[in-house]
Structure formats: C-alpha cells, structure tokens
Amino acid sequence: MGGGQSHHVDWAAIHARERAEAEARARAEAARQEAERAAQAARAEAERLRREAEAARQRFQAEQAEAARRAQAAREEAERQRREREQAEQAARAAREAAEARARQEQQRAEQLAREAEEERRRKIAAEEAARQAALAAKQEQERQQRVREEENRRLQAQKEAAERAAQKAAEEAKQAQAAREDAERKLQEGTRPVVTPTPEEYSAFRAKIQHTQGFFHVAISGIAGSGKSSLVNAFRGKHNMDFDAAAVGVNETTLTVARYPDPNPSNRFIWYDVPGAGTLKVPDWKYFNQQGLFVFDCILVVVNNRFTATDVAILTNARRFGIPAFIVRSKADQHIKNLMKDMGYDSDDEGGNKASYFARARDQYVAETTRSIRTNLQEAKLPDQPVYLVTNVALQAVVTGKTPKKMLDEVKLLTDLAGTAPRYP
Numbered sequence: 001m002g003g004g005q006s007h008h009v010d011w012a013a014i015h016a017r018e019r020a021e022a023e024a025r026a027r028a029e030a031a032r033q034e035a036e037r038a039a040q041a042a043r044a045e046a047e048r049l050r051r052e053a054e055a056a057r058q059r060f061q062a063e064q065a066e067a068a069r070r071a072q073a074a075r076e077e078a079e080r081q082r083r084e085r086e087q088a089e090q091a092a093r094a095a096r097e098a099a100e101a102r103a104r105q106e107q108q109r110a111e112q113l114a115r116e117a118e119e120e121r122r123r124k125i126a127a128e129e130a131a132r133q134a135a136l137a138a139k140q141e142q143e144r145q146q147r148v149r150e151e152e153n154r155r156l157q158a159q160k161e162a163a164e165r166a167a168q169k170a171a172e173e174a175k176q177a178q179a180a181r182e183d184a185e186r187k188l189q190e191g192t193r194p195v196v197t198p199t200p201e202e203y204s205a206f207r208a209k210i211q212h213t214q215g216f217f218h219v220a221i222s223g224i225a226g227s228g229k230s231s232l233v234n235a236f237r238g239k240h241n242m243d244f245d246a247a248a249v250g251v252n253e254t255t256l257t258v259a260r261y262p263d264p265n266p267s268n269r270f271i272w273y274d275v276p277g278a279g280t281l282k283v284p285d286w287k288y289f290n291q292q293g294l295f296v297f298d299c300i301l302v303v304v305n306n307r308f309t310a311t312d313v314a315i316l317t318n319a320r321r322f323g324i325p326a327f328i329v330r331s332k333a334d335q336h337i338k339n340l341m342k343d344m345g346y347d348s349d350d351e352g353g354n355k356a357s358y359f360a361r362a363r364d365q366y367v368a369e370t371t372r373s374i375r376t377n378l379q380e381a382k383l384p385d386q387p388v389y390l391v392t393n394v395a396l397q398a399v400v401t402g403k404t405p406k407k408m409l410d411e412v413k414l415l416t417d418l419a420g421t422a423p424r425y426p
C-alpha cells in the first residue's frame with residue numbers, strides 16, 4: 001500500500017471490481033429478466049383473466065339470449081294455447097247451437113208429422129163416414145128399388161089376375177064377349193084411335209108450355225128410356241154428356257116433363273126437347289101423343305131400339321096424321337157394332353191388325369140387320385117405309401162442332417135432312 005504501491009496497478013482489485021461489476025450486471029440482468037418474466041406472466045395472467053371475463057360475458061349474453069328466447073317461446077306457446085282454447089270454445093259453441101237448431105227442427109218435424117197424422121186420421125174418419133153414408137144410401141136405394149120392383153110385381157100380378165078373371169068372364173060370356181075382345185085387340189093393335197083433334201085452346205096451352213118461339217124450329221126427341229135421347233140432345237147442341245150445361249144422361253126418367261134446350265149456336269134456330277116417358281106411362285099409347293102435346297112441335301125424332309114399342313108406332317102414326325115430319329133414329333151404333341164384333345169372335349185384347357176387318361164386317365151386318373128390322377116393324381105397323389138413321393152420339397157431337405170423326409154412319413145425313421126440313425128463317 002504505500003507510495004510504491006500507488007504506482008502500481010492493482011489488478012486484483014480491478015479484477016475483483018470487474019468481477020463484482022459483472023456479477024452485479026448479471027444480477028441486474030437476471031433481475032431484469034426476472035422482472036421481464038414476471039411482467040410477462042402478469043400480462044399473460046391479465047390476458048387470461050380478460051379472456052375469461054370475455055368468455056363469461058359471452059356466456060352470460062348467450063344465457064340471457066337463451067332465456068329471452070325461452071320466454072318468447074313460452075309466451076308464444078301461451079298465446080297458441082289461448083287461441084286453441086278460444087277456437088275450441090267457438091267450435092263447442094257452434095256445435096251446441098247446431099245441436100239446438102237440429103233439436104228444434106226435429107221437434108218441429110215431429111210436430112208436423114203429428115199434425116199430418118192427425119189430419120190423415122181425420123180424413124180417414126171422414127172417408128169412412130162418407131163411405132158409410134154412401135153404403136147406407138146405396139142400401140136404401142136398393143131397398144127402394146126392391147120395393148118398386150115388388151110393387152110392380154104386385155101390380156103385374158094383379159093385372160094378370162084381373163086379365164085372367166076377365167078372360168074367364170069373357171069365355172063365359174061366349175060369342176058376344178069374344179067379339180068385343182077381338183074388337184078391342186084390333187083397336188089396340190092399330191094403336192091410334194080415336195082421332196081427337198086438339199082444340200085451339202089446347203094448341204096455345206101446349207105452345208106456352210114448351211115456350212114455343214116464333215122463328216124457331218122445335219124438335220121433339222122422343223123414345224123409350226135409355227134409348228139415348230138425352231145424349232142426342234147434347235150432341236145436337238155440340239155438347240159432351242159431361243159438360244156442365246148438358247142434359248143429364250143415364251138417369252131414371254121419373255118425371256114426365258119435357259125439357260127444353262135452345263141451341264147454343266145463335267145461327268142455329270133450333271130448340272131441342274127431351275121428351276121422356278114414352279113406353280113408361282100408364283097412358284094408353286094412342287093417347288100419349290095428344291097428352292104430351294106433341295102436335296105443337298115442328299119435327300119429331302123417334303129414337304128406337306131394334307123393335308118398335310107401341311108408343312113409337314103411335315108417335316109415327318100421329319105425326320103423319322098431323323103432318324109433322326118424323327125421323328126414325330137408332331143411336332149407340334158404336335156400342336151395337338162393338339157387341340157384334342165380340343159375337344163374331346173378335347177379342348179386344350188382340351193386338352192383331354184384323355180389328356179393321358172385324359169392324360167393317362160388324363158395321364155392314366149392323367146396318368143391314370137394323371135396316372131390315374125397322375122395315376119389318378114399319379110394315380107390321382102399316383106405316384110407309386122410311387129410312388132409319390144410325391148414329392153415335394160422340395160422332396154426331398163431333399160433326400156438329402165442325403170435326404170429322406173417324407167412324408161415321410148417318411150423322412151427317414141426319415143433320416142435313418133435319419136442316420132441309422126446317423124452313424129457311426130470315
């Protein structure tokens with residue numbers, strides 16, 4: 001250490017110092033590095049924490065979003081359920097109302113059915129009552145007819161007995177009675193005596209009775225019941241039997257009143273008269289003409305059957321005497337021809353084409369037979385020959401109303417001849 005030493009470099013110290021400095025530097029470096037590491041670790045830790053915080057935040061956000069989503073879903077679910085409930089309630093309400101309406105309808109229907117059943121029951125009762133009444137009426141009518149028949153039988157029997165008694169008496173009274181009877185029979189057969197000329201009073205009384213009208217042609221249609229008089233009156237007037245203003249047909253002729261039917265066609269100045277009672281009266285045949293006042297008519301139609309009755313003869317004879325044109329008419333030609341077809345073996349159920357030939361044969365036979373029969377009748381009654389008009393009411397009605405019926409016999413001829421007989425009225 002002294003001076004000498006002061007000039008000397010102390011290497012060792014230097015070294016030591018340098019070493020110390022190096023160590024210090026190393027330590028400082030180590031410390032720095034340590035600090036650096038620590039800082040780095042702190043940074044890394046801070047970074048980790050930051051990341052964790054970030055993750056937590058994100059988790060939190062996600063959870064919140066999930067919760068919000070769930071809440072939304074729950075709200076929507078609740079809303080959906082509410083709507084469903086509402087729809088269900090509506091449906092239930094509608095169903096209830098429909099059921100109620102149905103129940104009401106069914107109730108009404110049931111009531112309607114009950115009403116109908118009641119009505120039906122009433123109708124049935126009424127129908128039964130009507131049927132009962134009709135049956136009763138029919139029975140009464142039958143009984144009445146039976147009584148009439150019995151009465152008629154009794155009357156006939158009485159007449160027969162009286163006749164027998166008279167015959168006996170006549171036999172007993174021998175020749176004189178015989179002569180008287182012969183005389184009576186002759187008179188009866190001639191059927192026309194005695195000639196009684198009506199008085200002017202009788203003329204005017206009967207004219208008034210039939211409402212005789214100047215300028216009109218008064219046609220009497222006479223004949224026995226059922227010969228078709230009323231149907232002919234209708235046909236002449238262009239009426240069908242069922243027309244409301246037609247003469248009644250098929251009825252029993254109980255009254256003796258002459259029915260008056262003016263022609264509905266104003267240019268036809270005909271008045272038609274339905275004269276019932278011929279052959280059904282208690283009046284002797286020869287008195288019938290005068291008693292009915294037939295002498296006031298302008299024309300007389302005698303509707304006959306196949307055989308003349310005594311009244312037919314009396315009418316024809318008296319008409320001649322009074323100068324009144326008389327026509328012999330036989331009606332129901334259709335029916336008679338149809339019957340003949342049946343007699344010839346024609347079966348109306350046959351669809352064959354031979355109907356026309358059957359019809360033609362039956363019609364020809366009908367015309368021939370009727371014409372012959374009427375001629376014989378006229379001869380027997382000592383009357384001159386005259387034509388018979390064969391007609392059918394339906395065909396006559398058709399002709400009168402301007403149609404051309406498919407089947408005709410003498411309808412047009414009868415109308416023409418009648419018109420020819422009537423005077424030309426101005």
Ligand SMILES: Nc1nc2c(ncn2[C@@H]2O[C@H](COP(=O)(O)OP(=O)(O)O)[C@@H](O)[C@H]2O)c(=O)[nH]1
Pocket residue numbers: 223224225226227228229230231232241248249250251253331332333334335391392393394
């Ligand atoms: N098929 C047919 N039936 C007739 C004809 N004319 C009348 N009749 C029927 O014969 C029946 C007696 O007729 P109606 O005119 O009452 O005869 P009336 O007693 O002489 O007046 C009724 O049933 C009529 O329908 C005819 O031309 N043809």
Ligand SMILES: [Mg+2]
Pocket residue numbers: 229230231248249250251253274276
């Ligand atoms: Mg009649």
